[in-house]
Amino acid sequence: MPAPIRLRELIRTIRTARTQAEEREMIQKECAAIRSSFREEDNTYRCRNVAKLLYMHMLGYPAHFGQLECLKLIASQKFTDKRIGYLGAMLLLDERQDVHLLMTNCIKNDLNHSTQYVQGLALCTLGCMGSSEMCRDLAGEVEKLLKTSNSYLRKKAALCAVHVIRKVPELMEMFLPATKNLLSEKNHGVLHTSVVLLTEMCERSPDMLAHFRKLVPQLVRILKNLIMSGYSPEHDVSGISDPFLQVRILRLLRILGKGDDDSSEAMNDILAQVATNTETSKNVGNAILYETVLTIMDIKSESGLRVLAINILGRFLLNNDKNIRYVALTSLLKTVQTDHNAVQRHRSTIVDCLKDLDVSIKRRAMELSFALVNGNNIRGMMKELLYFLDSCDPEFKADCASGVFLAAEKYAPSKRWHIDTIMRVLTTAGSYVRDDSVPNLIQLITNSVEMHAYTVQRLYKALLDDISQQPLVQVASWCIGEYGDLLVSGQCEEEEPIQVTEDEVLDVLEGLLVSNLSTPVTRGYALTAIMKLSTRFTSVNRIKKVVSIYGSSIDVELQQRAVEYNALFKKYDHMRPALLERMPIMEKTASNGPTEIVQTNGEAEPSVVEAKHPPPVTQPTNQANDLLDLLGGNDVVPVIQTTVPTKPASAGGELLDLLGDLSLSGIPPMTAYNKNGLKIDFTFERANPNPNIAVITIHASNSTEADMTDFVFQAAVPKTFQLQLLSPSSNVVPTLNQGTVTQVIRVLNPQKQQLRMRIKLTYTHKGSAVQDLAEVNNFPPQSWQ
Amino acid sequence: MIKAILIFNNHGKPRLSKFYEHYNEDTEQQIIRETFHLVSKRDENVCNFLEGGMLIGGSDYKLIYRHYATLYFVFCVDSSESELGILDLIQVFVETLDKCFENVCELDLIFHVDKVHNILAEMVMGGMVLETNMNEIITQVDAQNKMEKSEFFPFFSFSLSLYRRLSFSLPGRTGRHRQKNVSYCHV
Numbered sequence: 001m002p003a004p005i006r007l008r009e010l011i012r013t014i015r016t017a018r019t020q021a022e023e024r025e026m027i028q029k030e031c032a033a034i035r036s037s038f039r040e041e042d043n044t045y046r047c048r049n050v051a052k053l054l055y056m057h058m059l060g061y062p063a064h065f066g067q068l069e070c071l072k073l074i075a076s077q078k079f080t081d082k083r084i085g086y087l088g089a090m091l092l093l094d095e096r097q098d099v100h101l102l103m104t105n106c107i108k109n110d111l112n113h114s115t116q117y118v119q120g121l122a123l124c125t126l127g128c129m130g131s132s133e134m135c136r137d138l139a140g141e142v143e144k145l146l147k148t149s150n151s152y153l154r155k156k157a158a159l160c161a162v163h164v165i166r167k168v169p170e171l172m173e174m175f176l177p178a179t180k181n182l183l184s185e186k187n188h189g190v191l192h193t194s195v196v197l198l199t200e201m202c203e204r205s206p207d208m209l210a211h212f213r214k215l216v217p218q219l220v221r222i223l224k225n226l227i228m229s230g231y232s233p234e235h236d237v238s239g240i241s242d243p244f245l246q247v248r249i250l251r252l253l254r255i256l257g258k259g260d261d262d263s264s265e266a267m268n269d270i271l272a273q274v275a276t277n278t279e280t281s282k283n284v285g286n287a288i289l290y291e292t293v294l295t296i297m298d299i300k301s302e303s304g305l306r307v308l309a310i311n312i313l314g315r316f317l318l319n320n321d322k323n324i325r326y327v328a329l330t331s332l333l334k335t336v337q338t339d340h341n342a343v344q345r346h347r348s349t350i351v352d353c354l355k356d357l358d359v360s361i362k363r364r365a366m367e368l369s370f371a372l373v374n375g376n377n378i379r380g381m382m383k384e385l386l387y388f389l390d391s392c393d394p395e396f397k398a399d400c401a402s403g404v405f406l407a408a409e410k411y412a413p414s415k416r417w418h419i420d421t422i423m424r425v426l427t428t429a430g431s432y433v434r435d436d437s438v439p440n441l442i443q444l445i446t447n448s449v450e451m452h453a454y455t456v457q458r459l460y461k462a463l464l465d466d467i468s469q470q471p472l473v474q475v476a477s478w479c480i481g482e483y484g485d486l487l488v489s490g491q492c493e494e495e496e497p498i499q500v501t502e503d504e505v506l507d508v509l510e511g512l513l514v515s516n517l518s519t520p521v522t523r524g525y526a527l528t529a530i531m532k533l534s535t536r537f538t539s540v541n542r543i544k545k546v547v548s549i550y551g552s553s554i555d556v557e558l559q560q561r562a563v564e565y566n567a568l569f570k571k572y573d574h575m576r577p578a579l580l581e582r583m584p585i586m587e588k589t590a591s592n593g594p595t596e597i598v599q600t601n602g603e604a605e606p607s608v609v610e611a612k613h614p615p616p617v618t619q620p621t622n623q624a625n626d627l628l629d630l631l632g633g634n635d636v637v638p639v640i641q642t643t644v645p646t647k648p649a650s651a652g653g654e655l656l657d658l659l660g661d662l663s664l665s666g667i668p669p670m671t672a673y674n675k676n677g678l679k680i681d682f683t684f685e686r687a688n689p690n691p692n693i694a695v696i697t698i699h700a701s702n703s704t705e706a707d708m709t710d711f712v713f714q715a716a717v718p719k720t721f722q723l724q725l726l727s728p729s730s731n732v733v734p735t736l737n738q739g740t741v742t743q744v745i746r747v748l749n750p751q752k753q754q755l756r757m758r759i760k761l762t763y764t765h766k767g768s769a770v771q772d773l774a775e776v777n778n779f780p781p782q783s784w785q
Numbered sequence: 786m787i788k789a790i791l792i793f794n795n796h797g798k799p800r801l802s803k804f805y806e807h808y809n810e811d812t813e814q815q816i817i818r819e820t821f822h823l824v825s826k827r828d829e830n831v832c833n834f835l836e837g838g839m840l841i842g843g844s845d846y847k848l849i850y851r852h853y854a855t856l857y858f859v860f861c862v863d864s865s866e867s868e869l870g871i872l873d874l875i876q877v878f879v880e881t882l883d884k885c886f887e888n889v890c891e892l893d894l895i896f897h898v899d900k901v902h903n904i905l906a907e908m909v910m911g912g913m914v915l916e917t918n919m920n921e922i923i924t925q926v927d928a929q930n931k932m933e934k935s936e937f938f939p940f941f942s943f944s945l946s947l948y949r950r951l952s953f954s955l956p957g958r959t960g961r962h963r964q965k966n967v968s969y970c971h972v
């Protein structure tokens with residue numbers, strides 16, 4: 001078998017391939033040669049073959065059959081073999097293969113080798129891809145090497161220790177004694193990696209953090225030497241002495257000083273010194289300044305220092321170098337929460353960055369601009385942001401649009417401005433807004449009652465121009481459906497009212513239904529809007545025709561809607577006006593999460609609300625009919641389902657009501673009925689949040705020797721009240737007071753009149769049906785006041 | 786922590802790929818392709834930082850790159866590294882390569898991939914920066930290379946010098962003929 005070709009030959013050959021297929025062919029041929037060479041167990045050329053294999057791996061071809069060969073190379077005595085072997089191990093092996101565990105012994109031997117380079121190779125490999133088992137086994141060796149005087153090995157051991165700690169955090173304590181005199185090293189390489197090790201330990205464990213705080217003076221000293229020492233040729237990079245080490249130390253100082261006053265104080269001077277003395281003409285200087293600024297922001301520094309830091313960032317923003325501007329924007333984003341006013345000073349520069357050509361800078365500037373928006377600058381900022389929305393790339397539009405909505409919601413100076421802004425967003429970036437913005441928008445529009453005419457007019461005009469942007473179309477069709485009468489009657493005060501006929505409006509809506517640009521959801525909106533107009537417009541026949549056409553639509557959703565609306569025209573025409581009347585103002589719920597919070601003068605008291613959440617309504621309707629029959633003709637009112645209002649209009653009065661709720665036992669219970677062994681007691685509560693509702697719980701008990709079965713309790717109240725009866729706990733009242741039947745009655749008493757009630761009881765007792773009527777007048781005053 | 790170091794040319798051909806976190810082979814190639822795609826779109830006068838693509842880790846990772854002649858040097862890092870510091874590191878790396886290979890060009894990287902790996906191993910270990918002093922790195926690399934040479938020619942060290950006097954010129958694709966003091970490599 002001829003000697004395998006050299007790596008260089010292979011590379012040259014592969015480069016002559018003109019197509020991908022040719023290259024693949026060459027590689028496959030070579031792979032076959034390598035495989036047969038491996039089978040022959042040829043020691044001399046193994047490393048050559050593995051090197052070729054690694055090259056092919058880099059190009060993307062499978063190379064897993066070389067894994068065992070790497071291990072053999074590692075076990076060899078020759079340095080060349082070991083070098084390639086370890087490289088192969090790092091590239092091809094990982095903890096998911098079982099093969100890697102075989103390396104452990106080799107690495108252990110090599111860690112104790114006489115040649116430092118072999119030890120270095122072993123440390124390097126362990127530090128790159130050591131698994132947790134390997135790390136556990138070899139941590140002791142690494143720790144030993146951490147204490148050696150050889151600086152080459154020491155720095156490698158330090159980084160290897162970092163990897164071990166990452167894989168097996170429990171071993172951190174093991175390395176603690178070795179760190180004692182790491183910082184007294186002269187060699188910058190060791191210093192650098194030691195600082196990395198200390199940083200890793202401090203980040204992982206608060207105990208270590210506390211322990212290493214005492215190193216702050218030493219670190220400050222080292223940093224000082226670096227700055228003050230003149231030109232030192234071995235560490236110089238563009239005129240600054242070892243900037244990498246400076247940056248690392250600054251980062252460690254940041255971690256140590258965070259939240260700790262003493263350490264922060266010890267650092268103040270040196271930070272000020274670095275900030276003022278560093279040259280900023282080259283990138284290295286700026287790197288150090290950047291790190292300094294981040295440190296100043298994070299620790300408890302004095303205010304003068306913070307102002308200095310923000311000014312440095314402001315200077316960065318004006319720098320021509322894009323990279324500097326990018327890091328400045330990133331850091332300002334981090335500090336805007338804490339030092340809002342200081343960052344506001346640079347607002348104009350930040351807004352200018354929106355116009356930059358660089359995508360990364362634009363994104364940062366956009367995020368920062370949104371963070372800086374407040375009540376004072378909302379108009380100006382919004383103008384800039386809307387302009388940005390017009391001209392930016394599609395990838396930004398969605399985020400920008402949501403940001404604009406949020407900011408507008410929080411700081412809108414007037415309702416008209418708010419609606420204008422939203423219209424602007426919808427017309428420029430309509431297809432990029434998020435799905436939940438459509439319902440939010442609709443809610444906003446319903447809430448601004450005086451703007452309805454203006455809104456619907458503007459939306460109509462927008463619709464005439466362009467029907468491709470679905471969120472815009474959906475909102476517009478909903479509004480036209482709701483407020484079409486305002487549109488046609490030309491009532492707009494804010495701007496010139498337009499003359500629109502009913503037919504034109506219906507034309508537009510029908511156009512939406514047939515257009516290819518409309519999604520099914522939009523079509524649904526349009527159909528519903530047309531239906532609603534049947535109560536607001538006079539040309540009902542046209543609407544009937546449209547609706548009946550869609551009764552046979554292929555789209556199931558549309559078909560269902562059309563069929564139901566058809567039914568509305570035919571069988572339930574008497575209900576149509578009530579069903580299609582104007583929507584009430586929707587209460588605003590918290591946009592994230594179902595919990596509703598009562599705001600009283602800015603304070604939220606969620607816990608009280610939670611406890612008093614009204615139970616769901618489960619009133620059977622036949623009881624209503626019975627009562628009508630029973631008590632018909634009197635000044636009583638049948639049972640009506642009252643939907644419990646979820647929020648009171650805000651006022652300071654709630655506070656009192658909430659407090660009032662807490663005294664449940666304020667209203668004494670009473671006996672409403674007591675005859676023939678059946679006793680009915682009433683206990684009272686106040687419903688929250690509406691103070692006008694009294695919640696009465698009846699307790700029916702039976703003192704006779706026989707059960708009362710089929711027990712039904714009914715009640716009626718005068719017209720000024722409203723009554724709601726919930727289901728009883730059971731309809732058998734057990735004998736001899738063994739248990740009670742409970743049922744909840746809710747009485748709405750808006751006019752605070754004296755509560756009166758007529759009750760009817762039916763039950764079967766000892767085989768015979770019993771009926772009784774009674775009036776209850778002895779309600780305690782507190783129950784209805 | 787540095788997640789990956791990639792070098793590829795203007796057409797996307799990888800010249801060096803080192804991952805400090807494990808991905809399987811297909812994912813690695815995909816990452817290289819995706820990174821090339823993102824980086825090649827960039828204009829010359831924009832900043833050198835890119836948000837990382839979807840594959841390599843999403844929002845926490847940044848791509849920091851520099852473009853030298855025909856090669857892109859890309860470091861994929863997470864938020865614990867200083868962006869400007871990494872830019873300097875790339876510069877130091879390239880300067881070191883320049884010193885080791887004497888006016889390094891793409892061909893050097895093509896034909897001496899293993900050497901580049903060795904140099905890189907002296908600078909970055911396990912995703913963390915090991916040594917940034919150029920001279921120190923070069924000293925270590927030279928010493929190790931000497932060890933390799935002495936192993937292969939244990940008794941014929943004089944023929945080493947002979948070999949070097951007879952060293953051929955590399956024609957290469959560009960037709961460049963140059964006498965190069967190529968560090969010996971017997972693989």
